[in-house]
Amino acid sequence: MTLDALDTPALVLDADAMSRNIARMADAARAAGVALRPHAKTHKSPAVARRQIAAGAVGVCCQKVGEAEIMVEGGVGDVLVTNEIVGATKLARLAGLAKFATIRTVVDHPDGLDALAAACAAAGVEIGVLVECDLGMARCGVADPAAAVALAERARARQGVRFDGLQAYHGKIQHVAGWAQRRAASEAANAKLAEFRAAFAAARIATPIVSGAGTGSYEFQTQAGYTEFQCGTYVFMDKQYRDVGDETGERYSRFEHALFVLATVMSVPSDDRVVLDAGLKSLSIDGGLPEAMDLPGWSFAFGGDEHGVLRRTAAGARLPKLGEKLRIVPAHGDTTINLHDEYRVLSGGAPAMVWPVAARGKIR
Numbered sequence: 001m002t003l004d005a006l007d008t009p010a011l012v013l014d015a016d017a018m019s020r021n022i023a024r025m026a027d028a029a030r031a032a033g034v035a036l037r038p039h040a041k042t043h044k045s046p047a048v049a050r051r052q053i054a055a056g057a058v059g060v061c062c063q064k065v066g067e068a069e070i071m072v073e074g075g076v077g078d079v080l081v082t083n084e085i086v087g088a089t090k091l092a093r094l095a096g097l098a099k100f101a102t103i104r105t106v107v108d109h110p111d112g113l114d115a116l117a118a119a120c121a122a123a124g125v126e127i128g129v130l131v132e133c134d135l136g137m138a139r140c141g142v143a144d145p146a147a148a149v150a151l152a153e154r155a156r157a158r159q160g161v162r163f164d165g166l167q168a169y170h171g172k173i174q175h176v177a178g179w180a181q182r183r184a185a186s187e188a189a190n191a192k193l194a195e196f197r198a199a200f201a202a203a204r205i206a207t208p209i210v211s212g213a214g215t216g217s218y219e220f221q222t223q224a225g226y227t228e229f230q231c232g233t234y235v236f237m238d239k240q241y242r243d244v245g246d247e248t249g250e251r252y253s254r255f256e257h258a259l260f261v262l263a264t265v266m267s268v269p270s271d272d273r274v275v276l277d278a279g280l281k282s283l284s285i286d287g288g289l290p291e292a293m294d295l296p297g298w299s300f301a302f303g304g305d306e307h308g309v310l311r312r313t314a315a316g317a318r319l320p321k322l323g324e325k326l327r328i329v330p331a332h333g334d335t336t337i338n339l340h341d342e343y344r345v346l347s348g349g350a351p352a353m354v355w356p357v358a359a360r361g362k363i364r
Helices: 015-032 046-054 065-073 088-097 110-123 145-156 179-202 333-337
Strands: 010-014 060-062 078-084 102-107 127-132 161-168 209-212 259-270 273-276 298-302 308-312 325-329 342-346 353-356
Touching: 010 015, 015 046, 015 342, 046 060, 046 065, 060 065, 065 078, 065 088, 088 102, 088 110, 102 110, 110 127, 110 145, 110 161, 127 145, 127 209, 145 161, 145 179, 161 179, 179 209, 259 333
Parallel strands: 010 342, 060 078, 078 102, 102 127, 127 161, 161 209
Antiparallel strands: 010 259, 259 273, 259 325, 273 308, 298 308, 342 353
16 A cells, blocks of 8 residues: 555554664764664564664663563564563563563662562573662652662672663653753753762672663763663654754754654535544644644644544645545654554555554553
């Protein structure tokens, strides 16, 4: 199928734009001397992960054990689960994965570490652990450098786990609008990371891996001591990240929009309002409102589960026709992707391929 022939709503991936994004980030990481470990929670697809690895990534990140299982099953041999894993069932699954791939995860509590170590020892495997450092995000992680050192020392004394370093990711700074403002927020996080690194140096504990940073902050964190970047959204880009801006203005221009939801104009009630067949079941709203890629002068609003409403905001803006198909850029790609079973993948003029969103709904 070509784009015009696709039934809608459809989650469409521009493979050529994606490939350019993958290459740009790989080049940026190489130039900084930092390994790249892209976050697979964005795309949820081993097919995409394999292309990132082919371009130089050392492996991928996942948030949940279920995502990691899909990645390993899909041929990814090195996975960092960037989340604390708690509960006997999840720990047994994670330990089982270590029989087939290099697996790491993060810890921020002695009891969690001990449970992980016991599960790994029982399975006869070893998993690498990173102590998660709270750089100011106030979510998970150890806020006190001395406590982080103590947790690392505990890991070094346990069978079943191997202390591999630190996780230092600050998600909130990724979306700080304005180049100068985001730089300042990143530098504050870098200063906090420096405290952790100094504490580990004083304790003479090596941290071979320092993992973190994201699409919005990596440029400000290349000199902060990171050994690998966890950038995720760059592969597709969404409106939320685009709107944080760069040094040239209000739009972040390093990467291209490679993902959109194709929708059909199903009603034209007036000259200043049209209705699309893509609503809340096709596009997420947690990151704000999506945008019509090819229709300037119109704004998007939701009209319910199955309806999207475009309203004219500029005089003279082109009125789309009934049955016309429009590309809608999601505000938040990760959660929009999780609403769909498959990608329709376009490359050049070739017929569309179908890739499953294989880790969709893997929340455990």
